Amino acid sequence: MxxxxxxxxxxxxxxxxxxxxxxxxxxxxxxxxxxxxxxxxxxxxxxxxxxxxxxxxxxxxxxxxxxxxxxxxxxxxxxxxxxxxxxxxxxxxxxxxxxxxxxxxxxxxxxxxxxxxxxxxxxxxxxxxxxxxxxxxxxxxxxxxxxxxxxxxxxxxxxxxxxxxxxxxxxxxxxxxxxxxxxxxxxxxxxxxxxxxxxxxxxxxxLSVPPGGYRATTYDIEPDASTASYFFAAAALTGREITVPGLGTDALQGDLRFVDVLERMGARVDIRPDATTVSGTGRLSGVTAAMRDISDTMPTLASIAPFADGPVRIEDVYNTRVKECDRLEACASNLRRQGIRVDTGHDWIEIHPGTPASTEIACHGDHRIAMSFAVAGLRIPGGVTFDEPGCVKKTFPEFHDAFGELCRGWGL
The missing domain is CATH 3.65.10.10 (Enolpyruvate transferase domain)
Incomplete structure (x- = not known):
């Protein structure tokens, strides 16, 4: 683990x-x-x-x-x-x-x-x-x-x-x-x-907000659930096991619900009060997922979708078109460059099973595109490269080092 x-x-x-x-x-x-x-x-x-x-x-x-x-x-x-x-x-x-x-x-x-x-x-x-x-x-x-x-x-x-x-x-x-x-x-x-x-x-x-101001306090910042999605997806994709401490049943962030999608696809998920563990089982099933409320994890799912045994359809994610880039289109175009069949609509993307080719990922200056497709690179012979690897500085400047260390630990 x-x-x-x-x-x-x-x-x-x-x-x-x-x-x-x-x-x-x-x-x-x-x-x-x-x-x-x-x-x-x-x-x-x-x-x-x-x-x-x-x-x-x-x-x-x-x-x-x-x-x-x-x-x-x-x-x-x-x-x-x-x-x-x-x-x-x-x-x-x-x-x-x-x-x-x-x-x-x-x-x-x-x-x-x-x-x-x-x-x-x-x-x-x-x-x-x-x-x-x-x-x-x-x-x-x-x-x-x-x-x-x-x-x-x-x-x-x-x-x-x-x-x-x-x-x-x-x-x-x-x-x-x-x-x-x-x-x-x-x-x-x-x-x-x-x-x-x-x-x-x-x-x-x-919603009614009263006047009167705020009181200072001491506040502990919990780990970023959107960032955790890349490591959870890596475990599901490779059949390994990953635990992220500090994200558990009391976490504030809705993006932790991404692990529910991985569980529906076949991964084992254990959410405890102080940590969450995802264990890959060696298979990923196709799934339809409405991700309106956890749309920052849409690119994570899109990147690993070709490795599922059936189509992966992600719905109700129009708002991803007005993020750092049009994430829905960025995912679709990168997947097509990898040789994957992709269909898209106003607020949805459907990704069909296939064998992604090694290619350079067009990041569009978007940290989530870079980090998501790094996950897929774990199963692609020759891996992937990025036209703007430094865009991860927006939320996780050390991402490539941390992900590389994980891969070396797994012998990948």
């Missing part, structure tokens, strides 16, 4: 950074993820005037419930969607002029639902170029609060941004949600808000 120490969750680390910055007092974050996205978030907070002290095993953040200390700031979000979608809400709760820009990749991704919601609440949002995209400027004078309607069918991050901002408004927020994808990420947000002293009331599709 191999035990893999997966780095901390990006989703949890960046939510915790927001909450810590907004809280009264000093928060200690233990075992945060150190990656391009989390460094961008921390540097964004620093630009806004927050006190962030990174260390080797923990970060300390001194909060400012009144909003950014800076009267003006220019925040560069790099490739980080959570940076670009969460920090404008934090800035809007303060007083000043705050500009947000990002990489060309992130400029292409939408921020319109968040911008429109903040405008409805009276915040002055200005787009410099394409409407609904970065760069944008927030001219802030606090947020009164009130009622808004939000379509979060493209990304749950828009809803999370407003939920996180709600306690910083004068009167609180009532958010009626008309569409939602990746719902487990919203559950992460609500659970973390409770840890920082705020309870959100849910009534059907409406």
């Amino acid at each position: 191999s035990v893999v120490a997966v780095p901390g969750s990006k989703s949890i680390t960046n939510r915790a950074l927001f909450l810590a910055a907004a809280a009264e007092g000093t928060t200690v974050l233990r075992r945060p993820l150190v990656s391009d996205d989390t460094e961008a978030f921390a540097q964004g907070l620093t630009a806004l005037g927050y006190d962030v002290e990174p260390g080797p095993a923990e970060w300390r953040i001194t909060g400012r419930p009144a909003g950014p200390a800076a009267a003006a700031a220019d925040v560069y979000c790099r490739d980080g969607a959570t940076v670009a979608r969460f920090l404008p809400g934090l800035a809007a709760a303060g007083h000043g002029t705050f500009r947000f820009d990002a990489s060309p990749q992130m400029r292409r991704r939408p921020v319109a639902p968040l911008a429109q919601a903040l405008r409805t609440l009276g915040v002055d949002i200005r787009h410099e170029e394409a409407e609904g995209h970065l760069p944008l400027t927030v001219v802030a004078d606090g947020i009164k609060g009130g009622e808004i309607e939000l379509d979060a069918s493209l990304s749950s991050q828009f809803l999370t941004a407003l939920l996180l901002t709600g306690p910083l408004t004068a009167e609180g927020l009532r958010i009626r949600v008309t569409g939602l994808v990746s719902a487990p990420y919203v559950e992460i947000t609500l659970a973390m808000m409770r840890r920082f002293g705020v309870d959100v009331v849910r009534d059907g599709d409406t």
Whole structure:
């Protein structure tokens, strides 16, 4: 059995950074993820005037419930969607002029639902170029609060941004949600808000966020479940066994449910309070999986699908088309380059059994494409190469080293 120490969750680390910055007092974050996205978030907070002290095993953040200390700031979000979608809400709760820009990749991704919601609440949002995209400027004078309607069918991050901002408004927020994808990420947000002293009331599709702010705390960051999916898939694909400690029955992240899909395909899964183990059985069965709520693991499944004994159909994943790249199309095109028959539609992909050829994977600058197809390389004579191997820095800079060490341990 191999035990893999997966780095901390990006989703949890960046939510915790927001909450810590907004809280009264000093928060200690233990075992945060150190990656391009989390460094961008921390540097964004620093630009806004927050006190962030990174260390080797923990970060300390001194909060400012009144909003950014800076009267003006220019925040560069790099490739980080959570940076670009969460920090404008934090800035809007303060007083000043705050500009947000990002990489060309992130400029292409939408921020319109968040911008429109903040405008409805009276915040002055200005787009410099394409409407609904970065760069944008927030001219802030606090947020009164009130009622808004939000379509979060493209990304749950828009809803999370407003939920996180709600306690910083004068009167609180009532958010009626008309569409939602990746719902487990919203559950992460609500659970973390409770840890920082705020309870959100849910009534059907409406969430009510009280005013009053957050309280600082000490918070342990659990391992990243999306990253763990690559190691779990490796075990299922090769007939080996992998245990990831720190991800168990009490894990916040919905992406741990990826192991349920592997179990349906024939792997053995053991989820304990403090760890999850996946054991390959030497076979993978075809499966149909609706992955709307765990769509970040869609490329992981797509990469190993050719090795199943029947077609693998992944449904309800339109939102993967508006990630770092069009992930559905990126998976399809890479699989076809490997000689695999693939059919696609608006929100689905079906992958047929075959023998993938060794080829260079087109990453499209997307960390999840690179890490997913590294898994398939374990069963491909000659393996695979990548046109942009360094794109993994977004969430797991040491991925190639960690995966290589695992392979050497297995004699692959």
